[in-house]
Amino acid sequence: MCAFALRDIKAAAPANDDSRAASRLAEISADARPIPAYSPVVLAGLVRILEFALITATGFAVHRLHVAPGYGYGFEYFIVIPGMALLAVVAWQALDLYTPTAFRTPIGQGLKLAGGWTLVFLAALAAIFFLKLDNALSRVWLLGWYAGGLAVLAAERFAVAAVVRSLTQQGKLDRRTVVVGGGPAAEPVLRALAASQQDSDLRILGVFDDRRDDRSPDVVAGYPKLGTIDDLVEFARHTRLDLVIFTLPISAETRLLQMLRKLWVLPIDIRLAAHTNKLRFRPRSYSYIGNVPVLDVFDKPIADWDVLIKSAFDKIVGALCLLLFAPVMAAVALAIKLDSRGPVLFRQTRYGFNNEKIEVYKFRSMYADKLDPAAAKLVTKGDPRVTRVGRFIRKTSLDELPQLFNVVFQGNLSLVGPRPHAMHARAAEHLYDEVVDGYFARHRVKPGLTGWAQINGWRGETDTPEKIQKRVECDLYYIENWSILLDIYILALTPIALLKTENAY
Incomplete structure (x- = not known):
């Protein structure tokens, strides 16, 4: 049982009401274990894509078995099959068949599903009749596609129902x-x-x-x-x-x-x-x-499909960056080892998404006996704690490259986002959250290797409240205006921003 749950029970429940306290204790203790969530919006979108693909594949399969052997592949089928499949998905959406409740009850929603599919075929038959396309499409193919489509849809919906019920039981929806x-x-x-x-x-x-x-x-x-x-x-x-x-x-x-x-x-x-x-x-x-x-x-700033898109972008581009910078990272690691005693990598606890504590990796830039994991003292110009190699890699931000491991393998960092600050970092002898009202709002998204603040010149030493204030303002702007194009823009400008080293020690 977590201490937080126990403290809340004591605060919220009357001391002489054991049954009520026990009830609340059970409620909060059950919720004290974070459960990963799956977006119903993304789930519905994936089912739409799946059903479009299955219906299209069924149409072409029936065409391959019945029409192609005798008449070849007519171009009209390559227009009609995807068009009718898309119309079917639109009809099912109008019938409200893309909700978790509909997914969980395939038998109860089966008539609506079949009704939407039938309606599409009736519309297609009407179009064939009025446009006098009787000889363009095979009636046997239409009938075979209709029956085959129903069978495939039924099997698919029962499979989806099993998956959704499992996710529901686990609390992930x-x-x-x-x-x-x-x-x-x-x-x-x-x-x-x-x-x-x-x-x-x-x-x-x-x-x-x-x-x-x-x-x-x-x-x-x-x-x-x-x-x-x-x-x-x-x-x-x-x-x-x-x-x-x-x-x-x-x-x-x-x-x-x-x-x-x-x-x-x-x-x-x-x-x-x-x-x-x-x-x-x-x-x-x-x-x-x-x-x-x-x-x-x-609204939660990055949700549903945006989370999926940003995560895929981070993994793919992050992996490519790891391959690209592997020789550079190897050279930096060798230089650190030759310059001073101690480990090559340095791990530091910082605030991540929703204020969770995460460990980020950096190349060691200080002497091993002068490391400051809590960042209790800011690094200043000419700081004697910093090694010769450390001065160079800090100015060029090469010391941050190991955080690509956080992005690709641990997933607790993003390529672009507010920079993760050390937990006890200070500006003018005050903690950042004491200096900036609403400071923790920057943790509504995953932190990143680079961000809007960095390409706008707000990197390096934060020796005044104004500097951290400007950083947070940039971070909040990024959160409120996020798009994948903005991430690409920030990544493209980051090498140029790194050339400005006057505040990086």
Whole structure:
């Protein structure tokens, strides 16, 4: 049992209520083990691609068996088959067949799936009749493709159902959610969310509220109060949390802003429930969680397909960079070994995604007996702790090359992102998070080898609060404006930025 869970239980549960404390203890201890998540959006997209490919392949297979031996390969089939497969995917999307709930119930959704497939063929037959294309396409081929497509779809949906059920049982498709704000305003929202949990894959963990009086009871609609907003921030650092829903009225502006000021640094979606608000906006202003209308406040900065694209980019380009720089890294390692005693590599604990502690690799640039793993003292110009080789590799950032191992093999760094700072790094004798308000918001994405701050001249020594402030501003700009093209642009400009060495010691 983690200490965090025990502390929260003591804070949130009455000392004389053993059964309630035990219930909360079980709830939080279950959530204290981070579970990797799979995006339902990506899952749905992969199933779409799979079904398009299967339907297309089935159409060409029937064509190869029936049409090609006697008539060859007509170009019209190469247009009709992908076109009808794409139309089928669109029809199934319109029938809401690409949701985790639909994937889990292949028998219940089978009629809708077959209905969409049938509708596509009826549309194709109508087009053939009105365009007088009777001799262009084989009717036997159409019938064979229709029947074969149904059989392939049925088998595929049962296989997908088995995979989705397994992921659901493991909690990897859950959207782990907490509600902020207890009392009467939260109860109808919680009941509505609970009613839609099956369809929306929500998993409601509990309630957080700063109030400690009768307005915020220990249990709301069957869900326990787990702590305050400060507890929520720490809770999100220890376990996977996907969504926070505020049940406070919009009129409580000051209280909302105070809470959002603490929570916006987390890599989560934040929504404001409009379930009981008297103020009404245009329908398109709302998104929906189940049947509950919500207003979007903050979105997780890199999510769904963006995570997959960025991860693939990091692995592929990172591996190529490792191969490209292997001779350089070998030469640097030899120079370090010849210059001073001690290991070639230096490991340092830094803050990673969501403030998790990660170990990053660097080439050793200091004498072995003067290493500073905690970065308690900034390296300054002419620092006697730095070796001769160390001065060169620090100025050119060659000491950072081993972090490619973090990118390619450990996955806790990205090629591009906010630079991971040492945990006790300081600016003007103050910790970075004491200097910059909202400093930890830069940890909403994975840190990187290079970033927007580095190509804009903010690398090297941070001896003044203004320097770290500028770095954080650049990091937040990158997070809010991320795209894969921006990553490519930053990587392309990084070698030019490394030529400016006046602040790198």
